[in-house]
Amino acid sequence: MSSDKKDQNEKICSQLLASKSNRRDFIKTMSIAAAAGSAALTAGCIPSANAASSEEMKLRWQEFFKENYRMMTQEEKDETVARLERLAKLRNNLDLQMSSLPPIEGVLYGYAFNITRCEGFMECVSACVKENNLDRKTDTQYIRIFEMEPGKLDPSTGDGQYYHEVPVENKFYMGTQCFHCENAPCTKACPTKATWMEPDGIVVVDYDWCIGCRYCQAACPYYGRRFNWGQAEIPKEEITLKQHYLGNRLRPKGKMEKCTFCIQRTRKGRLPACVEACPTGARVFGNLLDPDSEIRFVLKNKKVFRMKEEIGTDPKFWYFID
Amino acid sequence: MQAQQKKNLITFVSDVIRWNLRGGFGFQLFRIVLFGIMGLGIYAYSFQARYGLSVTGMNDVVSWGFYISNFTFLVGVAAAAVMLILPAYIFHDPGFHRVVIIGEGVAVGAIIMCLSFILVDLGGPLQAWHLIPGIGLFNFPSSILAWDVLVLNGYLLLNALVPAYILYSHYMGRKADERKYRPFVFLSIFWAFSIHMVTAFLYQGLPARPFWNNPLMGPRFLASAFAAGPALITLILAVIHSSTTYKIERNVFNKLRLIIVISAIINLLMLFSEIFKEFYFPTHHSSSAIYLFFGMDGHNSLVPWIWTSVCVNLMATLVLAFNPGKNNPKVLLPACFFLFVAIWMEKGIGLIVPGLIPSPLGEVVDYLPTWVELCVTLGIFALGVTVVTWLVRAALIIEQDYGDIPDAK
Ligand code: SF4
Ligand code: SF4
Numbered sequence: 201m202s203s204d205k206k207d208q209n210e211k212i213c214s215q216l217l218a219s220k221s222n223r224r225d226f227i228k229t230m231s232i233a234a235a236a237g238s239a240a241l242t243a244g245c246i247p248s249a250n251a252a253s254s255e256e257m258k259l260r261w262q263e264f265f266k267e268n269y270r271m272m273t274q275e276e277k278d279e280t281v282a283r284l285e286r287l288a289k290l291r292n293n294l295d296l297q298m299s300s301l302p303p304i305e306g307v308l309y310g311y312a313f314n315i316t317r318c319e320g321f322m323e324c325v326s327a328c329v330k331e332n333n334l335d336r337k338t339d340t341q342y343i344r345i346f347e348m349e350p351g352k353l354d355p356s357t358g359d360g361q362y363y364h365e366v367p368v369e370n371k372f373y374m375g376t377q378c379f380h381c382e383n384a385p386c387t388k389a390c391p392t393k394a395t396w397m398e399p400d401g402i403v404v405v406d407y408d409w410c411i412g413c414r415y416c417q418a419a420c421p422y423y424g425r426r427f428n429w430g431q432a433e434i435p436k437e438e439i440t441l442k443q444h445y446l447g448n449r450l451r452p453k454g455k456m457e458k459c460t461f462c463i464q465r466t467r468k469g470r471l472p473a474c475v476e477a478c479p480t481g482a483r484v485f486g487n488l489l490d491p492d493s494e495i496r497f498v499l500k501n502k503k504v505f506r507m508k509e510e511i512g513t514d515p516k517f518w519y520f521i522d
Numbered sequence: 523m524q525a526q527q528k529k530n531l532i533t534f535v536s537d538v539i540r541w542n543l544r545g546g547f548g549f550q551l552f553r554i555v556l557f558g559i560m561g562l563g564i565y566a567y568s569f570q571a572r573y574g575l576s577v578t579g580m581n582d583v584v585s586w587g588f589y590i591s592n593f594t595f596l597v598g599v600a601a602a603a604v605m606l607i608l609p610a611y612i613f614h615d616p617g618f619h620r621v622v623i624i625g626e627g628v629a630v631g632a633i634i635m636c637l638s639f640i641l642v643d644l645g646g647p648l649q650a651w652h653l654i655p656g657i658g659l660f661n662f663p664s665s666i667l668a669w670d671v672l673v674l675n676g677y678l679l680l681n682a683l684v685p686a687y688i689l690y691s692h693y694m695g696r697k698a699d700e701r702k703y704r705p706f707v708f709l710s711i712f713w714a715f716s717i718h719m720v721t722a723f724l725y726q727g728l729p730a731r732p733f734w735n736n737p738l739m740g741p742r743f744l745a746s747a748f749a750a751g752p753a754l755i756t757l758i759l760a761v762i763h764s765s766t767t768y769k770i771e772r773n774v775f776n777k778l779r780l781i782i783v784i785s786a787i788i789n790l791l792m793l794f795s796e797i798f799k800e801f802y803f804p805t806h807h808s809s810s811a812i813y814l815f816f817g818m819d820g821h822n823s824l825v826p827w828i829w830t831s832v833c834v835n836l837m838a839t840l841v842l843a844f845n846p847g848k849n850n851p852k853v854l855l856p857a858c859f860f861l862f863v864a865i866w867m868e869k870g871i872g873l874i875v876p877g878l879i880p881s882p883l884g885e886v887v888d889y890l891p892t893w894v895e896l897c898v899t900l901g902i903f904a905l906g907v908t909v910v911t912w913l914v915r916a917a918l919i920i921e922q923d924y925g926d927i928p929d930a931k
Contacts, residue, residue: 264648267659268652268659271659338576344883346883354806354884355883355884356806356880356882356883356884357884358884360883360884360885376883385728385729385730388664388665389665389666389667389728390661390665390667391653391660391661391665391667391668391671392652392653392658392659392660392661392668393659393660393661394652408649409649409652409659410645410646410649411644411645411646411647411649411650411652411653412575412644412645412646412649413640413643413644413645413667414585414586414643414645415665415667415724417582417585418585418586418728418730418731418877418878419728419730420730420882421729421730421882422730422882422883423582423583423881423882423883423885425582426582427575427582427585427645428574428645429574429575429576429578429580429581429582430573430574430575430576430577431573431574452646453573453574453575453576453645454574454575454644454645454646455645455646456645511729511730512729
């Protein structure tokens, strides 16, 4: 143990000496120092600490001092993902597979919603809750469905809490979620760059970098963001194990989250859970840069409109009428 | 002479602490009560640390509540010190020169409260280091919140260091060299306006929230702050005047009253201008104001709050303007107090909460702070009062016992 510690101390010293005093090195040094310190602490001061928990401590320290996801090299991304997988195993005995898959070249995702077809079944909502490991205790939902009176197109005039048999005669249904604005006020507001738009157009949050100030939530004109007010609770057998760092992994309390177009699925070429679940085919998702995609067909041939166009947020989410 | 030489920075700090531990029974009791309240705040915060912000009354619709409301208001109080600095250092008003140090102490206390409110409002306070430029990742200049962090900390430094330098010089029996601190005084004057404007821009810059996205926000912030801040300072000066040997000139109070009255009238004018715009021809952008003043969909928890605030504000302003007691402090001091409270009600909860209601998708919910929020807030207030009393006490002792050498003008 003591020689181990000496080794580590030497490593820290040499790291400190060699450091070119840039941020990355600083953080790395800090995390190594912290990990060494905490390992020593748990091993030395808390006699009951067994090997597993000291490993957990070390991983947690390294996680605490890691960087913003955007600043990481692919190698560092793989490391943090491996740490998170291991931590899930240690803490909750979960065998999850977390990915850090980068965006696919030449892809810009877009979404279209057919207000003629939607009948308000909310299959999409439950699919989303399940796929994205949303908190069951507070009933968090990314997707909202509004029951609308004819002649109105603004969801704030509709009923977002309906609980009766659908579809209702002479009503129509409109879904909302994060619209992945090209000119997103939320990412502009964030003081720590914890939320940003990926090259494939998905607006994501680095849950570990977010400080939970909720300025982005105030800035979003579409009520697209949800906050983890407490620790999310999901029955263990219902947890979706195929996860993405920027997507459906389990969020700590005090962090912002939102729809990610199911980044864990779409970056592998699959459809978002809501699109797959919709029984009426009201939801269209695809690559805006591919002229043969269904979404491009909709944009070209249907009457489309976007919500609150006047604010200039340029959402990548269109409503259309058959 | 001998004793003079033994003084240095260390004795300065230890003397300040020593003076503050002295004091009569009443003063000690006051101290202990403040510590007790801070303890209560820490106890309440421990729940928040364990269970997250779910123990507060906030939710995804009203995502900012009592903490951010108090933060917003206190930024105004902090900036109001400039109303003493301006006459004291720029116009060399001798009366103000004696009290400016108190104003700066209040500013430091208010900024410390502001920063504490931000900290307790964070979902991940342990990640707050992500905000430190250099180590973290600072979204500057794009995020107004990043600006706010910078200007608040800068203002804290300016308002702590300039008086510390002056006091330290006096303590050492030297004159404070005005050439050295004058540039910083000027800087702090501009800075006071900037903390205001930036905090107003925090809200004003959000097109998602029509209630806030209003060019009058910044100026109204200034006007209300220049009424509430000097009102508070008047009260503090009155307490000092009556309970210590440090006497404050009559004309300081008179001039402060003038500042308060002018600011309060401008503030009311702008309030009416806003009300006119919202209610002469209500659009769907007026729904927050309708919620605030009249309630909406059966939700009306803020209606009595805001009307109380407006009425008290109006009454207090009238009393201060017409001065019915002929400068009787028994009339003016309560008026200052009520004006302060009215502006706190309006510039705090009355500004922040309705901006978030109804949600962008039209949902209306009511917000009520929980006991955790109330106790944490009380704790932070106690912290602020403690900071102010410590600073002011040390400053007054130095100014009285050591400061008989007037500064070079
Ligand atoms: S809908 Fe809201 S959360 Fe989503 S990108 Fe736009 S502003 Fe951001
Ligand atoms: S809550 Fe998180 S993502 Fe949102 S603005 Fe604050 S730090 Fe950024």
